[in-house]
């Protein structure tokens with residue numbers, strides 16, 4: 001086996017260490033709360049109520065965490081890849097101006113509104129494709145990721161268009177989980193310091209449970225607040241550091257459609273799905289929406305060219321009625337896409 005291959009395998013295994021750490025902490029917290037605290041220490045109705053609420057927040061937390069980890073990043077569809085002839089010509093060409101000319105010709109019919117800061121077509125040499133707006137190459141995943149936010153080591157995955165909603169829910173449910181655990185353990189924590197707890201090994205679990213829950217709550221709270229602000233502005237973490245360049249120059253608010261629509265872009269149009277880690281996001285053509293002379297129809301086409309997973313797109317279309325004028329439109333789009 002080649003040394004570089006062994007190194008890559010080691011990197012892949014090591015990348016799971018933070019996820020394994022979180023999984024261990026969560027498994028221990030489950031044991032400490034359910035077995036040591038509720039079953040061993042408590043009796044009666046209070047314990048039952050605690051266990052029901054605990055399991056509810058635990059399931060939602062684990063579900064959204066799992067979905068964030070195991071949802072593959074959405075990559076650009078084939079329309080954004082250069083044709084074989086263009087690719088050969090691009091590789092032969094040494095002058096950047098001529099290469100740009102090839103890219104410009106290839107990007108002519110693509111729904112692209114942003115360029116690099118130097119006004120060049122955004123191209124990924126590694127994936128050999130024209131980058132759609134908001135798409136960035138992730139060096140850890142080695143793919144171009146649609147609406148990439150950041151690569152998160154705690155989920156060993158890229159956070160982007162396909163799982164940003166899941167990531168936000170994961171943060172929210174982990175906050176609720178930590179808050180619930182810390183709040184219900186507090187009385188036992190106080191008893192520990194006043195020596196009112198019976199001298200069993202459960203008291204050490206109680207002590208650590210409170211510390212760990214409080215520590216995670218504080219650290220996740222700032223991250224969650226930051227992402228709530230980003231959703232309201234329709235901005236990704238990457239775009240906060242480097243504003244996208246439009247025809248009129250860099251504009252950090254270039255993708256914003258107003259708070260309500262920004263929220264719907266991530267969570268979908270049907271509020272009943274907002275709190276569930278089910279894919280309901282839609283990627284909108286902000287320019288089409290902002291420009292009243294264009295039709296809503298185009299924004300759906302735009303989302304379709306962006307999103308390669310047609311089954312997930314079907315789910316997304318069915319739930320994003322705001323952008324589809326009634327059922328007939330989504331049925332027509334589904335036919336158009338051959339779903």
Ligand SMILES: [Zn+2]
Pocket residue numbers: 124125126127128136137138142143144
């Ligand atoms: Zn790439």
Ligand SMILES: [Zn+2]
Pocket residue numbers: 138139140141142150151152157158159
């Ligand atoms: Zn990544």
